[in-house]
Amino acid sequence: MSGVQPERFRILAVDDELDTLKLYKEILCPAGNFRESESKLADLEDKLFGKRSPSPSGASFDLVLCRQGDEAVEAVRAANREGRPFAVAFIDVRMPPGRDGVATAEQIRALDPYVNIVIVTAYSDVDPSEIAIRVPPVDKLLYVQKPSVPEEIRQFATALGAKWQAEAMVRKANAELEARVKERTAELVKVNEQLKREIAEHKRTEEALQKTHDELEHRVEQRTTELARINEQLKLELTERKRAEEAKAKLQAQLQQAQKMEAMGTLAGGIAHDFNNILFAILGFAEMTRDDMPEGSLARANLEEVITAAKRARDLVQQMLTFSRQVDQERKPLQIHLIVKEVLKLLRASLPTTIEIRQNIQSQSSTILADPTQIHQVMMNLCTNAYYAMRERGGVLEVSLSEIDVDLDAEALPQHLDMKPGPYVKLTVSDTGPGMEPAVLERIFDPYFTTKGLGEGTGMGLAVVHGIVKGHGGGITVHSKLGQGTTFHVYLPRFESAVAPEARTAEPIPKGKEHILFVDDEEQLVRMAHQALKRLGYEVTVRTSSVEALEAFRAQPDKFDIVITDQTMPNMTGIGLAKELLRIRPDIPIILCTGFSEAITPERAKAMGIREFIMKPIVTSDIAKSIRRVLDMN
Known part of the structure; x- marks a missing residue:
């Protein structure tokens, strides 16, 4: 077709012999589209070859001729500056008196890693393997033996030029693809950063986002190297973006759930403060009334039950605060069978009769070093989950407790538990419910994962159990099959030291005659405290306002021997009053009482000069001992 011009490639020919250069010109550039590196060479060419005349067919190549290696290197350097690099370079091996062809090829390769180099030589002693080492890579290095056949030269030029152009197009496509990938990566990074800011306090979520980011980077690297699969990789990128959006929606839901849990914790603190004040009054008045009843009377026994129930309510508030992570509990030697029996007794009173409870407590003396409230929580969560599985049809809830030694019974333990050798207590909770599918079983300990309906569960129960058990150095496993129920095995390290039984000898309640200033904004607590402290022999002045208490103290500071004040009061807190x-x-002894407060801790109170920090509700014997201890110390 006459309207189509052949593709032109830039060709560099380097040879010290003019005849050879003339041959290149006749073969590759009959239309005269070539450039000599120096004007002297051009003049000499005109004399030898005659004036150039345009070819009617048009030229296929732009040809540059050089007689020495230095000229060729400079021509390549200039071509790179102009943005018109060479596609093929024909280089003679021996070109006296300058550098030889191999050294010239080395320099050209350093300047242009993409040019195809053809080594032309008339000598048979040239070692191609040595040249390949000096002028890599081998796929861009060829050899032609002199004398050269014109058609062979043209074929080399045409084929290598087309190869160079294809590679250039591939590099361009690769650069465009890399730019597109970087642009999309930047967008995804921006989304990830936004998610990280929103859920910075949730480490597990942040790790999930990092994992997504890493997977995306890995796919980006694959796209830059696997050009043959560009279309497929773009589809994968779109799929990954969709997954990121789904992950974002899931994380937002988890964040909302976490905020609900945080709100529940705040609510628990407020409830604890008011409830502890109520329990303080109940315990105080009940103890005083009990002490007025004769020993062995029915009324006294009934009041003992009231006091016991109030103490249980106090422990329940403490457990609620612990669950909401507002109170830390220390671990102590604990006979676990006592907590197991206590929980089962509580459950028996609350579960329907369609649920049969069986217990198999083999060991009555197994001791662990644990937080009692957390172990109670483990039992409650496992047993209530078992009840939930059987609530429609009923069934059997079985709890057993035994001892096991990891060294002796290692084969009976799952390998993934990774527990340290030694003696353990094994707690087993099983039900005869419908069981679980493998897919559910794999995620059973994941936070926020639940099979319960909306409003029936948070998905945190078993995650909390898993965290508590692992935190105590133990392990937990679950076995379940559809139609065969579910069994949880909990392993907790045994504590070998013997637990001394608590002494139950009745100690006399210490009394005194000092003058006490008692401050609390609850009038009911003030009336109760006034009676209780008067019974202990003390002279008591009470105030329901911290401001009024301060005025009374300022008027007669030496009148009082000790001050007992509540923390949470209007106008001025207990800390402010202190x-x-x-x-x-400065020497006045102060005891600070509180139902619950995040603003003060025992350490901070003592650092401020407060002698004792007591959590409500307080039994009479405890407040009496604290008062006496502080006064005697002073």
């Missing part, structure tokens, strides 16, 4: 009292009289 600061003012100590400013007036």
Whole structure:
């Protein structure tokens, strides 16, 4: 077709012999589209070859001729600056007096890694393997033996030029693809950063986002190297973006759930404060009334039950605060069978009769070093989950407790538990419910995962159990099959030291005659405390306002021997009152009481000069001992 021009490639020919250069010109550039590196060479060419005349067919190549290696290197350097690099370079091996062809090829290769180099030589002693080492790569290095056949030269030029152009197109496509990938990666990174800011406090979520980011980077690297699968990889990228959006939606839901849990914790603190004040009054008045009843009377026994129930309510508030992570509990030697029996007794009273409870407590003396409230929580969560599985048709809830030694019974333990050798207590909770599918079983300990309906569960129960058990150095496994029920095995390290039984000898309640200033904004607590402290022999002044208490103390600071104040009060907190009292009289002993407060801790209270920090509700014997201890110390 006459309207189509052949593709032109830039060809560099380097040879010290003019005849050879003339041959290149006749073969590759009959239309005269070539450039000599120096004007002297051009003049000499005109004399030898005659003036150039345009070829009617048009030229296929732009040809540059050089007689020495230095000229060729400079021509390549200039071509790179102009943005018109060479596609093929024909280089003679021996070109006296300058550098030889191999050294020239080395320099050209350093300047242009993409040019195809053809070594032309008339000598048989040239070692191609040595040249291949000096002028890599081998796929861009060829050899032609002189004398050269014109058609062979043209075929080399045409084929290598087409190869160079194809590679250039591939590099361009690769660069465009890399730019597109970087642009999309930047967008995804922006999304990831936004997610990280929203859920910075949730480490597991942040790790999930990092994993997604890493997977995306891995796919980006694959796209830059696997050009043959560009279309498929773009589809994968779109799929990955969709997954990221789904992950974002899931994480937002988890964040909302976490915020609900945080709100529940705040609510628990507020409830605890008010409830502990109520329990303080109940315990105080009940103890005083009990002490007025004769020994062995029915009324006294009934009041003992009231006091016991109030103490159980106090422990329940403490457990609620622990669950909401507002109170830390220390671990202590604990006979676990006592907690197991206590939980089963509580469950028997609350579960329907369609649920049969069986217990098999083989060991009555197994001791662990644990937080009692957390172990109670483990039992409650496992047993209530078992009840939920059987609530429609009923069934059997079985709890057993035994001892096991990891060294002796290692074969009976799952390998993934990774527990340290030694003696353990094994707690087993099983049900005869419908069982679980393998897919559910794999995620059973994942946070926020639940099979319960909306509003029936948070998905945190078993995750909390798993965290508590692992935190105590133990392990937990679950076995379940459809139609065969579910069994949980909990392993907790045994504590070998013997637990001394608590002494139950009745100690006399210490009394005194000092003057106490008692401050609390709850009038009911003030009336109760006034009676209780008067019974202990003390002279008591009460105030329901911290401001009024401060005025009374300022008027007669030496009148009082000790001050007992509540923390949470209007106008001025207990801490504020304590600061003012100590400013007036630095040696005044102060006891701070609170139903619950995040603003003060025992350590902070003592650092401020407060002698004792007591959590409500307080039994009479405890407050009496604290008062006596502080006064005697002073």
